[in-house]
Amino acid sequence: WARGAAAVDTGALPVELGALDAVAETLRLLRSGKRGRAADRATLALDAAAWPEAPRASSGLAARRLAADLSLGLVRWDEVDEAGAAAAARAAVRGADSALDRGDRLLALARLGDGLSLLFHRARHAEVPRSELVEDPAGYLSCLRGSRTLHDLLLPERPRTVAASSLARPGARPRVLVATGAYGDFHAGVVEALQGVADVTVCDPVAEHEELGRKVLDPQSLPALAVLAGSLDQEGAVDEGRATWAGRGLGSWVSRVARSLQEQLAGHDVVLADWADPATVWISHLCPAPRLVVRVHALDALDPWLHLVQWERVERVVTVSEPLRSLVVDLLAAVSGADVPVEVVPHAVPTLPGLARGKTDAARTTLGMIGWGRRVKDVHWTLDLLERDPAWQLVLVGADFPAASNPVVEPFVTRLRERLASPALRDRVQIVGHVEDVGEPLRRIGVIVSASVRESWHVGLVEGAASGAVPVVRDWPLLASRGGPRTLFPDEWVVDDLDGAEARVRRVTAPGTWEREGARAREQAMTLFDPDAVAETYRRLLLDGRASAG
Numbered sequence: 001w002a003r004g005a006a007a008v009d010t011g012a013l014p015v016e017l018g019a020l021d022a023v024a025e026t027l028r029l030l031r032s033g034k035r036g037r038a039a040d041r042a043t044l045a046l047d048a049a050a051w052p053e054a055p056r057a058s059s060g061l062a063a064r065r066l067a068a069d070l071s072l073g074l075v076r077w078d079e080v081d082e083a084g085a086a087a088a089a090r091a092a093v094r095g096a097d098s099a100l101d102r103g104d105r106l107l108a109l110a111r112l113g114d115g116l117s118l119l120f121h122r123a124r125h126a127e128v129p130r131s132e133l134v135e136d137p138a139g140y141l142s143c144l145r146g147s148r149t150l151h152d153l154l155l156p157e158r159p160r161t162v163a164a165s166s167l168a169r170p171g172a173r174p175r176v177l178v179a180t181g182a183y184g185d186f187h188a189g190v191v192e193a194l195q196g197v198a199d200v201t202v203c204d205p206v207a208e209h210e211e212l213g214r215k216v217l218d219p220q221s222l223p224a225l226a227v228l229a230g231s232l233d234q235e236g237a238v239d240e241g242r243a244t245w246a247g248r249g250l251g252s253w254v255s256r257v258a259r260s261l262q263e264q265l266a267g268h269d270v271v272l273a274d275w276a277d278p279a280t281v282w283i284s285h286l287c288p289a290p291r292l293v294v295r296v297h298a299l300d301a302l303d304p305w306l307h308l309v310q311w312e313r314v315e316r317v318v319t320v321s322e323p324l325r326s327l328v329v330d331l332l333a334a335v336s337g338a339d340v341p342v343e344v345v346p347h348a349v350p351t352l353p354g355l356a357r358g359k360t361d362a363a364r365t366t367l368g369m370i371g372w373g374r375r376v377k378d379v380h381w382t383l384d385l386l387e388r389d390p391a392w393q394l395v396l397v398g399a400d401f402p403a404a405s406n407p408v409v410e411p412f413v414t415r416l417r418e419r420l421a422s423p424a425l426r427d428r429v430q431i432v433g434h435v436e437d438v439g440e441p442l443r444r445i446g447v448i449v450s451a452s453v454r455e456s457w458h459v460g461l462v463e464g465a466a467s468g469a470v471p472v473v474r475d476w477p478l479l480a481s482r483g484g485p486r487t488l489f490p491d492e493w494v495v496d497d498l499d500g501a502e503a504r505v506r507r508v509t510a511p512g513t514w515e516r517e518g519a520r521a522r523e524q525a526m527t528l529f530d531p532d533a534v535a536e537t538y539r540r541l542l543l544d545g546r547a548s549a550g
Helices: 002-006 019-032 036-046 053-058 061-071 082-101 105-119 148-154 188-194 221-229 250-265 278-286 304-308 322-335 361-365 379-386 410-420 459-466 477-482 498-508 514-528 531-544
Strands: 175-179 199-203 270-274 291-296 316-319 342-344 366-370 393-397 429-433 447-450 470-474
Touching: 019 036, 019 061, 019 105, 036 061, 053 061, 053 082, 061 082, 061 105, 082 105, 082 148, 105 148, 105 221, 148 221, 175 188, 175 250, 175 278, 188 199, 188 531, 221 250, 221 278, 250 278, 270 278, 270 531, 278 291, 278 304, 304 322, 316 322, 322 342, 322 477, 361 366, 366 379, 366 459, 379 393, 379 410, 379 498, 447 459, 447 498, 459 470, 459 514, 470 498, 470 514
Parallel strands: 175 199, 175 270, 270 291, 291 316, 316 342, 366 393, 366 447, 393 429, 447 470
Antiparallel strands: none
């Protein structure tokens, strides 16, 4: 393919043939069939032709090529030409509006999708220590602020039908729906807080509709949303003579999913949508409840779904930490300009009081991580710390990296396997794996480490502190400019670098000191994140509409 494409004299092709658009649609067809890796390789091959640069950029091919390079691990996040990437994304977004002006709504959505896929590529933001999206959301996302395709086709203003509240009936209990998300399960504490004072229902849209669990944008995502928003007709505006990457049955599928979600949403006074994910996007278009609350955690703030929510229908946003609140405020202002309150309420972890079960004799010099099998957790940083003293041990609790990793993560995992098998570490690191009761392995951990490049709150760290393990918290690089972990935890928990981490471990594990420091850490964790107090805050917020007693 690459040799054949390189031999094509693209300058001699008449513009009317639409060769670039045909190439772009071919790649979308591949991607829509869940063949992302094949589509990335095909992008490299088909982009080998000497396409004229301006049409290549406006067609979305330039953006797709950069995204493919990132997905295949050919370009690292810190090797990206930021100016070139910004130009490619901007050209794709402008190309989308040009297609919209010609009346080709489907092509407009496709090109916008190409631009979004580059702007929000996971390799650029999710597991890296620095990101323009985090540092300067307004500048980084400036091309989306004026996108007519985004605002006219995906976020059109429509009148909202609001159901009557059951609370108008004397003595009626509020009816709350908690919609779980695609990124993880952190809703149990909120559900427990509401039980007894509200009628709570939990629904899992992803379990019923697999497509709503796709965290990475695919070519069908935006056309489906446009049908839902009423800006694309029920057949998806797909002509019989065109490529079918958007799917000729798109309209009927959207109707089926919408009806299912509407049935689950009906009859509730409050809906809590956990995570800004595809399901929340759909819920924001469909929700008839008087009050819709969205909780944003961390990774979902770095994906495009946040910018596809109908924010004028959302009463408020809940984040779990101040750095994340700051980021979400700036992200919303950068694209939608949404004037929605964004508040901070920490995770509700009702199991914290039961984690203090005493420590083993070896715990004093044993480091631990709760959750480590993702690159963002940066277990290498903890191994670097472990190597500072041969007397220290390490316990890793949680799922390992999957056997088949993507090209971006593979070098990280390969190096990790080599280090764990090395003579210096192989007898000093124990991998426990996933456990239902984290309290048991915590008995063996005396120092709980948060080595992540990005966290919003870090449940595993707080669980460790509640067990009496002394916290050592890296100043999470991605959010350091927004205050980082020092906005959540006592300053003494947080270290600036490995030297600071080593000094803290030596200080708190000194004989006669560690027991006192562990008791102090537990007291701090239980005071800051008292489950009863957090539960009461969630009750006020979701049932009364306020997060504080005042």
